[in-house]
Amino acid sequence: MEKYKKIGIKLTPQRLAILDFLDGNKDHPSAEEIYREVSKRFPTMSFATVYNTLEALAERGNILELTIDPHKKRFDPNTELHHHLICTKCKRIEDVHTHFELAVPGMHRKGFEVTGNHVAFYGICPACSHRT
Amino acid sequence: MEKYKKIGIKLTPQRLAILDFLDGNKDHPSAEEIYREVSKRFPTMSFATVYNTLEALAERGNILELTIDPHKKRFDPNTELHHHLICTKCKRIEDVHTHFELAVPGMHRKGFEVTGNHVAFYGICPACSHRT
DNA sequence: TGCTTGACAAGAACTATTCTAATGTGATAT
DNA sequence: ATATCACATTAGAATAGTTCTTGTCAAGCA
Ligand SMILES: [Mn+2]
Ligand SMILES: [Mn+2]
Ligand SMILES: [Zn+2]
Ligand SMILES: [Zn+2]
Numbered sequence: 398m399e400k401y402k403k404i405g406i407k408l409t410p411q412r413l414a415i416l417d418f419l420d421g422n423k424d425h426p427s428a429e430e431i432y433r434e435v436s437k438r439f440p441t442m443s444f445a446t447v448y449n450t451l452e453a454l455a456e457r458g459n460i461l462e463l464t465i466d467p468h469k470k471r472f473d474p475n476t477e478l479h480h481h482l483i484c485t486k487c488k489r490i491e492d493v494h495t496h497f498e499l500a501v502p503g504m505h506r507k508g509f510e511v512t513g514n515h516v517a518f519y520g521i522c523p524a525c526s527h528r529t
Numbered sequence: 530m531e532k533y534k535k536i537g538i539k540l541t542p543q544r545l546a547i548l549d550f551l552d553g554n555k556d557h558p559s560a561e562e563i564y565r566e567v568s569k570r571f572p573t574m575s576f577a578t579v580y581n582t583l584e585a586l587a588e589r590g591n592i593l594e595l596t597i598d599p600h601k602k603r604f605d606p607n608t609e610l611h612h613h614l615i616c617t618k619c620k621r622i623e624d625v626h627t628h629f630e631l632a633v634p635g636m637h638r639k640g641f642e643v644t645g646n647h648v649a650f651y652g653i654c655p656a657c658s659h660r661t
Numbered sequence: 662t663g664c665t666t667g668a669c670a671a672g673a674a675c676t677a678t679t680c681t682a683a684t685g686t687g688a689t690a691t
Numbered sequence: 692a693t694a695t696c697a698c699a700t701t702a703g704a705a706t707a708g709t710t711c712t713t714g715t716c717a718a719g720c721a
Contacts, residue, residue, distance in 0.1 A: 406668095502627055677707090
């Protein structure tokens, strides 16, 4: 696809498949989920390729690495500033596209140069609250 | 110490050492840091004991497990509602004791029952910004 | 054509964490 | 005091997620 050109990495079939899987994906998939899906089309796909590609994309700001699921990294192709709501049972992650006015008061800033913030909301999703 | 009685777990020398190390600790230590420090006094200390104790404490709400450092869990003996500022270079974590009024707008709530939230501020600490 | 660069696959290595099995210990019951 | 029981502790194995290493290959270029 032409729309991936500007990323600045060499586009290979494997990478296009990864990019297509990520494009518009709102599930915040893990490396394993990406691997599972993409290796359907490319059965020789290696895990290393998934990680290498994700790292290259993250470095260039095309995806975000989320540190919100305690068991693994999850990746977000939506790099707009937004926040997340995570189900503490099944780890499903939903977007929260709301802007909050957040600033660290000087007394707590400890001389840090603050570059960003992220709000993690925790809760129980409907599916998890139904099955007791 | 008597002040640990109400936690409701059997107090052993190893556990007391862990509790003493955590008590008032503002460094958000990892399991490894706790192990390193406590095993100075108890050289036969096992990693399993550290994890078992941390799990027991977390279950009872006496410490928090922080999912904010991408490489490992960090533990916080301060269970008051507060937020954190993390240096993206050295992973130093500082407390931000400020109350923010945060709510997930209904349109993004997706039927979740929201139980809590946590703000992660990212930045560069003075030490890291000095050494280029 | 031969060189250079980067991507790929496979698997080893590594790190953090959890699990297992054997042993120890302290409290309680006899 | 002794037996019993419920947990704690230990060492190490096992697991999961991620990163590293090595050999191979293909595309772009001199
Ligand atoms: Mn998102
Ligand atoms: Mn804290
Ligand atoms: Zn759920
Ligand atoms: Zn720092």
